[in-house]
Amino acid sequence: MCGIAGIVCQDRDDRIPISLPRMISMLHHRGPDARRMHVEPAAGLAHARLSVIDLRGGDQPLANDDRTLWITFNGEIFNYVELREYLERGGHRFRTQSDTEVLLRLYEERGRRALADLNGDWAFAIWNSRSRTLLLSRDRMGVRPLYYTIVGRTLLFASEIKALFADPRVSREIDPESVDDIFTVWSPLAPRTIFGSVRELPPGHSLTWHEGHVTVSRDWRPGFVRKSHEQLPDRDAEEQLRAHLTHATRIRLRADVPVGAYLSGGLDSSIVAALAAGERGRAGNGAPPLQTFSLGFDAAEFDERSYQRHVVAALGTEHHELQCTPADIVRVFPQVVWHAEAPLLRTAPAPLYLLAQFVRERGHKVVLTGEGADEVFGGYNIFKEAKLRRMWSERGRASRRAALVKRLYPHLPHLQRQSAALLQSFFHAAPDDLAHPCFSHLPRWSLTSRLKMFFSDDLRASVDGRDAVAEVVARLPADFASWDQLGRAQHLEITQLLPGYLLSSQGDRMAMAHGVETRFPYLDPDVVAFGTSLPDRLLMRGMREKVLLRRVGRTLTPPSVWKRTKQPYRAPGADAFFNTVGPAKAGHDGDDADYVNDLLSPSQIRRDGLFNPDAVSHLVRKFREGKAIGVKDDMALVGILSTQLVIHHFINHFGTDTHGALYTGSEALHRR
Numbered sequence: 032m033c034g035i036a037g038i039v040c041q042d043r044d045d046r047i048p049i050s051l052p053r054m055i056s057m058l059h060h061r062g063p064d065a066r067r068m069h070v071e072p073a074a075g076l077a078h079a080r081l082s083v084i085d086l087r088g089g090d091q092p093l094a095n096d097d098r099t100l101w102i103t104f105n106g107e108i109f110n111y112v113e114l115r116e117y118l119e120r121g122g123h124r125f126r127t128q129s130d131t132e133v134l135l136r137l138y139e140e141r142g143r144r145a146l147a148d149l150n151g152d153w154a155f156a157i158w159n160s161r162s163r164t165l166l167l168s169r170d171r172m173g174v175r176p177l178y179y180t181i182v183g184r185t186l187l188f189a190s191e192i193k194a195l196f197a198d199p200r201v202s203r204e205i206d207p208e209s210v211d212d213i214f215t216v217w218s219p220l221a222p223r224t225i226f227g228s229v230r231e232l233p234p235g236h237s238l239t240w241h242e243g244h245v246t247v248s249r250d251w252r253p254g255f256v257r258k259s260h261e262q263l264p265d266r267d268a269e270e271q272l273r274a275h276l277t278h279a280t281r282i283r284l285r286a287d288v289p290v291g292a293y294l295s296g297g298l299d300s301s302i303v304a305a306l307a308a309g310e311r312g313r314a315g316n317g318a319p320p321l322q323t324f325s326l327g328f329d330a331a332e333f334d335e336r337s338y339q340r341h342v343v344a345a346l347g348t349e350h351h352e353l354q355c356t357p358a359d360i361v362r363v364f365p366q367v368v369w370h371a372e373a374p375l376l377r378t379a380p381a382p383l384y385l386l387a388q389f390v391r392e393r394g395h396k397v398v399l400t401g402e403g404a405d406e407v408f409g410g411y412n413i414f415k416e417a418k419l420r421r422m423w424s425e426r427g428r429a430s431r432r433a434a435l436v437k438r439l440y441p442h443l444p445h446l447q448r449q450s451a452a453l454l455q456s457f458f459h460a461a462p463d464d465l466a467h468p469c470f471s472h473l474p475r476w477s478l479t480s481r482l483k484m485f486f487s488d489d490l491r492a493s494v495d496g497r498d499a500v501a502e503v504v505a506r507l508p509a510d511f512a513s514w515d516q517l518g519r520a521q522h523l524e525i526t527q528l529l530p531g532y533l534l535s536s537q538g539d540r541m542a543m544a545h546g547v548e549t550r551f552p553y554l555d556p557d558v559v560a561f562g563t564s565l566p567d568r569l570l571m572r573g574m575r576e577k578v579l580l581r582r583v584g585r586t587l588t589p590p591s592v593w594k595r596t597k598q599p600y601r602a603p604g605a606d607a608f609f610n611t612v613g614p615a616k617a618g619h620d621g622d623d624a625d626y627v628n629d630l631l632s633p634s635q636i637r638r639d640g641l642f643n644p645d646a647v648s649h650l651v652r653k654f655r656e657g658k659a660i661g662v663k664d665d666m667a668l669v670g671i672l673s674t675q676l677v678i679h680h681f682i683n684h685f686g687t688d689t690h691g692a693l694y695t696g697s698e699a700l701h702r703r
Contacts, residue, residue, distance in 0.1 A: 205677075
């Protein structure tokens with residue numbers, strides 16, 4: 032896993048700007064082990080390396096034999112061993128043991144058709160100096176980030192936006208439509224980003240640049256055709272899923288450094304840890320036990336350590352626990368936003384940022400994780416909720432349906448107090464709502480949209496008349512209406528929240544802030560294809576989620592894990608930013624953190640211009656007086672504060688120190 036950057040110019044006589052070294056230096060956290068560049072007339076590629084495979088021979092950018100093709104690559108190709116054998120049978124000879132060279136030679140032989148052969152997570156650039164063509168490609172699920180911008184006759188690309196901003200020609204203005212997206216569907220609708228000048232290459236897409244002309248095309252889209260496994264016996268389905276997951280885990284253990292695993296205490300990560308521990312056991316030769324890493328919280332509502340310890344005892348892993356306090360979240364939140372490069376509506380990325388730091392301090396660069404199982408195998412409450420809402424709309428009995436919905440969210444006391452009529456309205460459970468293509472997500476998006484009440488008059492005017500949900504609908508596949516309801520809901524999760532938030536702000540960006548590579552067996556293409564073709568009975572039965580995956584878990588995890596109902600990952604929320612009690616730490620002395628006061632002050636809110644100072648002051652007072660209620664207030668505070676941090680880091684103070692004016696907790700905010 033690494034950081035990549037590059038510049039290509041339209042005219043052969045153009046010189047690569049001196050900003051290329053600055054661009055790749057901004058990505059040092061992604062690749063602290065080596066830094067290299069290749070520069071030729073009108074083109075330059077750069078690479079910051081996190082050495083995981085072929086530690087001595089895998090430096091990049093890497094060229095083919097006649098040096099007409101150059102690659103800079105962020106990610107891993109997990110089936111590179113099999114692809115290398117295929118290429119060697121065809122006469123190819125290799126200079127390195129790296130998956131990067133396999134990727135380059137496969138492209139040399141098959142061109143863009145090579146993308147279909149890849150099992151992995153990637154963002155790469157290949158420069159053809161003969162045809163003067165650049166290819167950018169991003170993996171199917173959007174695990175690895177890739178951004179680009181065009182300035183005049185020059186295209187710049189990088190793993191992170193901050194690297195693009197190292198070139199002073201790139202504008203850093205906030206895009207109002209992306210703010211509107213975030214405060215509706217949680218993330219910008221790709222290719223938009225929070226910055227108007229920067230575009231994200233969407234998951235499963237490629238970009239071709241040739242002599243100044245840019246073409247973006249789709250290489251892959253998830254589908255939800257249930258027919259292929261409709262008649263599959265349950266026992267056969269269970270065996271097939273276990274085989275797919277075993278293979279996906281096995282090839283993700285390929286590395287020349289130790290591979291550990293995150294362990295949340297839930298079913299998904301426990302299955303992955305069990306399979307990984309089993310593979311290590313089969314390897315023999317006195318291999319040390321699997322290293323596992325987990326988070327713990329003081330508050331019982333967030334803490335899952337008892338379940339984690341059951342799994343550790345059953346598997347015999349060497350386990351490491353990190354306890355995260357509200358004060359820790361406050362301390363690192365500015366750094367979290369610096370690495371996320373986008374506003375956040377939850378504090379949940381902060382503990383994961385700390386966990387990755389904890390992993391790296393213990394000598395690990397690579398961890399397996401259970402992310403993706405809920406999307407592929409029907410695990411989220413939003414899927415159950417949609418099922419209840421359909422029953423509610425079709426059959427009535429409001430009081431019974433409302434009681435069932437309340438059981439889904441025991442951690443939301445404000446919801447527990449609502450009447451059946453109010454809940455039916457809130458959850459969009461009227462018959463007319465059933466016809467909406469995004470029926471499953473209407474309550475979530477409607478709730479988030481209420482946060483726009485905090486927008487300033489200018490921001491409201493700039494997005495007046497647009498509808499982010501309507502844009503989501505316009506992008507849906509042509510055959511979307513023919514899919515079953517669960518498949519539609521899964522598609523919205525897999526194509527929007529998963530890449531836009533979970534794999535980015537809460538995934539890659541938090542781990543790679545510390546040079547830790549995360550690997551996702553549940554996002555293996557064969558696992559995804561299998562899961563998205565399963566009939567509903569193997570995904571959800573009644574209100575029991577992940578039916579088939581749970582059966583696999585019975586043979587791999589303790590009963591306390593495979594029998595438990597899913598507990599969503601949550602962390603202490605916006606209350607943490609106000610009067611948090613705890614030991615004094617840098618930037619947090621037991622009272623409100625200085626940066627919270629500064630960034631949410633009426634004068635700063637007014638200067639930055641995105642939010643209404645009076646509305647924000649009222650919200651802040653509610654938190655200070657202990658009167659904030661429900662998810663809406665929590666998301667509003669976190670969303671506004673994180674947006675203010677984006678403005679602080681990337682607009683008001685970018686480049687004023689070595690970390691882009693990053694507030695580290697011991698430094699005071701630069702005051703305007």
